Amino acid sequence: MSGEPGDRLDQRSDVELLQAHVDGDPEAFAEVVRRHQGRLWAVALRTLGDREEAADALQDAMVKAFRSAASFRGDAQVTTWLHRVVVNACIDRARRRAVRPADPLPDDPDRLAALATTDGDPATDRQRRVDVLAALQQLPVDQRAALVLVDMEGYSIDEAADLLETRPGTVKSRCSRGRAGLAPLLEDWRNQVASPSVPSPGPATGAQARAPGPSRIDPNHADPNHTDPDHTDPDGTDPDPTEEGAP
Amino acid sequence: MTDRDRPSDGPEHADVSALLAAEPEPAMPADVADRLQAALRAESTARGTAARPHRDVTPIGTARRRRVLPALAAAAAVVAVVAVGGTALVQRGGGSGADDSSAAGGAAESGGTTSAPEPGTLAQPDGGAADAEGRRLAEAQEAVDTGLAPPALDSAPTDLTCTGGQLDATNVLSVSYEGALGFLVTLPGSATTDREYAVFGCDGDTARRLAVLTPTG
Structure with a gap:
């Protein structure tokens, strides 16, 4: 499922890439992120309305997803799972910002x-x-x-x-x-x-x-x-x- | 009733929806993309230097009501190396029975609540057990942080029980807790949070709440 060595990453499905990542492929997860980062960025930016906050939230979310990829149960699309991680990161970040009134909106x-x-x-x-x-x-x-x-x-x-x-x-x-x-x-x-x-x-x-x-x-x-x-x-x-x- | 109070969509707001839908997707700035890929390369490098830190992970499963899956306990371990980045308020409900969970919605107000931790840390119930506490909670916390926590129950449970070592509740996520099978449950929130997370364990037919994780905000 993770593909043979030498397989082109861009020819593998998201699930195959995620499995390859869990199996130790150092490039597989980055390829998954590259595929979806445009929409993930849009969600983060629109939810947080701040470029740096959105960039931080997206990075935090993808690092968490990187580390917990093995927990992905396959009952949703990979992109849906990534969106969920990003949305949660953004909402958490927005709430933390909300309790820091000194921060400019x-x-x-x-x-x-x-x-x-x-x-x-x-x-x-x-x-x-x-x-x-x-x-x-x-x-x-x-x-x-x-x-x-x-x-x-x-x-x-x-x-x-x-x-x-x-x-x-x-x-x-x-x-x-x-x-x-x-x-x-x-x-x-x-x-x-x-x-x-x-x-x-x-x-x-x-x-x-x-x-x-x-x-x-x-x-x-x-x-x-x-x-x-x-x-x-x-x-x-x-x-x-x-x-x-x-x- | 004002527009803001209107509970359901009417045609008067279809134009707002259309306006939002017509907005083109903002392009991801190159420097943000570069920074993201660099962060992932750093993670990958760090993983490569560690001794299989992420391959020890086994999938967590969803425990079904009254369903006995003994093998699941062995497979319930989730991420072993966790950098708990999120801010969390952790309350240890040690030894409390299932009745305690009736107050879960207001856990933040209960007497046993620890003070809010600094961002990026877990609250430590006592100094000596601090590290162990953090480790025990890490897996459940990771499930919460990564959006793998189950959907919230309809209401805070008042009389949870166990059958065959499984928690009698829907929407339960199996996690390992103190080396044993635990059950992560998403609870309806309190006045200050829209949801809370609790880890239950089974002691015979009795469900015991072991910990409550409350996202700040």
Whole structure:
């Protein structure tokens, strides 16, 4: 399963590579990571909103996965397992950051612009990405993680629930509350979305107008340090009110 | 009811979902990729100089309700060399019976709770046993840190029992604890955490909670 010596690493499956790693192949795990590091980075960056925090979280997560690869039971895809390790590392890191109020939150527009954009993006696209990333950081980390996985990474509710080690109903609730929290923060961009799949160009006023810019985001709108608002369900209609905060 | 209180998706938020979905994936910076690969090379090098530290690992399994798998006990060892990087608050519930677990959701508030450790360390219940305690907990902690802990139980168990040396509970992960078979259970959280982890052992038909691991945050 681990392949004969001389086999090309890029021709082996993830599971074969993981087994090869457990069997002592010094290059196999790095190849697995190379295959998935783009998506793993996206999850880390979007969840933490800070380049260095995301890089640290991703590195910590991959080192842990390296060391515990033999514990992988094969009942999920390797990439799902890696995502789970990364998501847990990010949530833990976000919570640790939340208890260190002296640490600046990653809502500096310039820093976010550097994170969210790539050379050659139209200005409006850059601004939208900055605004989306900034708005995400205003959400509690549990809601943010759920939205990143479901809406941005395309995981199903059930898959996200598995990754987050919680119930599908809780993930749905977190996503719903997260979207509701983002709605006023991204109001101007929402109005530009012509269809569910294709966003139209940015505000008619142009990117320079920075219509929905981070400066409009009320940092008190949602407390990022508040990691679990899901169980506060004033009207009792939370689809899964007992999941968290239960005695 | 405000938008934020709305518990279920309505069409009014489909545009938010679409906006998020349309965001292109950010490219991984080259220096971050290089740094990650360098870290993995360092791990690989360190592994190569050690005496098979990771090949001694055997898979852990999921214990099923009322299912007797004696052989599993021998195969329950997980990672032997562990760098417990995560911050954890560890409470030793030594000798406490299953009834103690009814308070697991509020373990952080219970009298036996040790003070919060420094980041990257485990709380030490007493000085003399500190190292041994850390070693005993390491495997369960690794399962927690790497996301291998089982899904949370619906509620904190109040009367867990054992049958045939197996914990009578669903979603249990077998781990070795003090050289014997232990069972890692994910508990619903308290006011300060959304989940906690407990290691149970079986003493005849009685389930005893051996330790509680509470992620900080």
